[in-house]
Amino acid sequence: MLKGFWKLTWVETKVFIREPMGLIGTLIIPVVLFVVLGRTLGLRKPTTAVAPPFNLAILAALFIAISAVLSLVAIISIYREGGILKRLRATPLSPVTILGSQVVLKLFFTTIGLGLLMLAGRKVFPGVMQVNVLSFTAAVLVSTASILSLGFVIASLVPTARFAQPIGGALLYPMIALSGVFFPVERLPAFWRVVAYGLPTTHAVALMKGVWDGSGWGAHLGDVAALFVIAAVCVALSTRVFRWE
Secondary structure (H helix, E strand, O other): OOHHHHHHHHHHHHHHHHOOOHHHHHHHHHHHHHHHHHHHHOOOOOOOOOOOOOOHHHHHHHHHHHHHHHHHHHHHHHHOOHHHHHHOOOOOOOOHHHHHHHHHHHHHHHHHHHHHHHHHHHOOOOOOOOHHHHHHHHHHHHHHHHHHHHHHHHHHHHHHHHHHHHHHHHHHHHHHOOOOOOOOOHHHHHHHHHHHHHHHHHHHHHHHHHHHHHOEEEHHHHHHHHHHHHHHHHHHHHHHHHOOO
16 A cells, blocks of 8 residues: 555656646745745845835745645646546545545645745845744644645535636635734634634644744644644545545
C-alpha cells in the first residue's frame, strides 16, 4: 500500500508541475504579492517606513494555502469529469491512498511556496522577517491541512470542472476578508463574527500571528483545536457527499 501511495504521489507531482496555473498560483503569485506590496509599503526601510496595516507575510502564506485548495478542487473535478477518479477507485488502491496523495502533494508544494516566501523576505526586506521558521512552517501546514479538508467538501459539490475554479474562489477568497488578517475579527458585526469563527482561515491567521509575534502555540491551543475539529467535520462530511463519478 505504501509503495502504491508514493508512486501515485510521484505521478500526481508530475501532473501538477505540468499544470501551470496551479504551480504559478501556489509558488509565484503569493511571493510576487508579498514583494510588490512590501516595496509599496516601504518594508525595506523599517526604521523610517510606516508600519503596514496588516502582516504581509501571513497574507501571502494564506494565499499559498488558498491556492493549494483551489488547485485541489480543480484537479478533483477534472479527474471526476474525465473518469479518472472512477478508474482509480477500481484499482487496489484505497480511497485514503488516492485522496491522501493529493493532500501530501499540496502540503509539499505549500512548504516550497513558504520557503520561497521566506527567502524573498530575508533577501528583499532584511530585518523584517525575524521569525521561528520551523514553528511558522508547522503553523502554515496545519492551517493548510484544515483548509484542504474544506476543499474536499467543495470538490464534492462542484458540478463540473468548468465551474471548479470560479465556485472555489467565490467560496474561499471571502474567507480571507473574514479571517482577521486585515482587521481584528472582533470588529465584525455579531453575525459575521460567528461565521468567521466557524471558518478555518480565521483560526489559521490567529495561529500564524501567534507564532509570528512570539506568543507561540501554547497561547493558541484553542485555535489549533478548532482547526482539527473543522478538519474532522469536513472529512466526515466528505465521506458522505464525495462523488467518484
